[in-house]
Amino acid sequence: MEQDxxxxxxxxxxxxxxxxxxxxxxxxxxxxxxxxxxxxxxxxSAPNEIKELNLLEQQISEVIKNAVKHGNHCDINKKVIxxxxxxPTHAHLIVQDEGEGFKDLEKWNDFNRKRLECxxxxxxxxxxxxxxxxxKQSDEQDGGNALxxxxxxxxxxxxxxxxxxxVAMLKKFQQKRHGVYTDGE
Amino acid sequence: xxxxxxxxxxxxxxxxxGEMDLYNSYKLKELVMKMLEKxxxxxxxxxxxxxxxxxxxxxxxxYICSTIKKMNLKLSIANIHGSVKKVIELTKxxxxxxxxxxxxxxxxMVKE
Numbered sequence: 001m002e003q004d005x006x007x008x009x010x011x012x013x014x015x016x017x018x019x020x021x022x023x024x025x026x027x028x029x030x031x032x033x034x035x036x037x038x039x040x041x042x043x044x045s046a047p048n049e050i051k052e053l054n055l056l057e058q059q060i061s062e063v064i065k066n067a068v069k070h071g072n073h074c075d076i077n078k079k080v081i082x083x084x085x086x087x088p089t090h091a092h093l094i095v096q097d098e099g100e101g102f103k104d105l106e107k108w109n110d111f112n113r114k115r116l117e118c119x120x121x122x123x124x125x126x127x128x129x130x131x132x133x134x135x136k137q138s139d140e141q142d143g144g145n146a147l148x149x150x151x152x153x154x155x156x157x158x159x160x161x162x163x164x165x166x167v168a169m170l171k172k173f174q175q176k177r178h179g180v181y182t183d184g185e
Numbered sequence: 186x187x188x189x190x191x192x193x194x195x196x197x198x199x200x201x202x203g204e205m206d207l208y209n210s211y212k213l214k215e216l217v218m219k220m221l222e223k224x225x226x227x228x229x230x231x232x233x234x235x236x237x238x239x240x241x242x243x244x245x246x247x248y249i250c251s252t253i254k255k256m257n258l259k260l261s262i263a264n265i266h267g268s269v270k271k272v273i274e275l276t277k278x279x280x281x282x283x284x285x286x287x288x289x290x291x292x293x294m295v296k297e
Contacts, residue, residue, distance in 0.1 A: 033208075054236070142241070143247070
């Protein structure tokens with residue numbers, strides 16, 4: 001079996017994914033009850049061909065949830081700003097909150113490295129310790145697995161800003177033309 | 186999300202119907218914990234009618250699965266499909282969960 005590629009969370013204010021040119025923007029209060037509704041308001045402007053199996057909605061919902069819950073601690077007075085741009089070949093978003101930033105980024109990378117090692121070795125017993133990333137702030141409702149999926153899903157990059165309270169992400173889609181898949185941009 | 190329990194011999198099948206999201210996934214976890222208190226030992230979670238799952242739903246399945254594994258009891262998760270399958274694949278947990286393609290296959294798995 002080939003070694004899995006190690007994808008890591010990183011933070012970089014200068015990453016090109018933070019270029020907001022031509023992106024639309026919406027601002028939401030940090031209302032936990034409305035996370036999926038806010039997500040739908042964003043996703044409704046995406047073309048149907050990239051809304052495959054609700055996955056785009058699900059992945060955007062996770063990032064908005066992180067901003068509302070872990071960034072702004074559901075403080076209704078704090079805002080989440082979402083910049084977004086969609087086409088048949090891409091989904092590009094930037095989600096920013098008013099929180100202190102994701103301080104455990106390095107711990108998460110370390111945890112994920114160990115998780116991938118277990119997967120590589122097919123050591124499912126040991127993997128039990130690495131299926132859910134927990135911090136002091138985690139509660140019972142937190143799955144602790146959203147960022148594992150995010151790093152896989154956002155194949156054009158998933159990067160935090162320097163303060164780590166904003167994250168930019170890009171998903172490239174293959175465009176189906178006459179039954180033939182071509183690479184996204 | 187709706188949860189229904191049916192019985193096949195000693196096996197308890199939980200049919201989940203709806204979306205397993207951040208607002209309701211805890212219900213499945215709570216139900217399984219209550220069933221464990223009542224000494225249920227063999228579980229099938231049927232996800233045939235689930236078309237949406239998020240990290241909270243995956244988290245609930247992880248919690249249930251690890252609890253049942255620790256107690257040396259039996260579990261199979263049946264009919265994972267569509268975006269649910271995709272999300273589990275993204276988290277690379279397909280090998281972690283005891284998965285079966287149908288309730289019939291799950292019954293064979295847990296009766297082994």
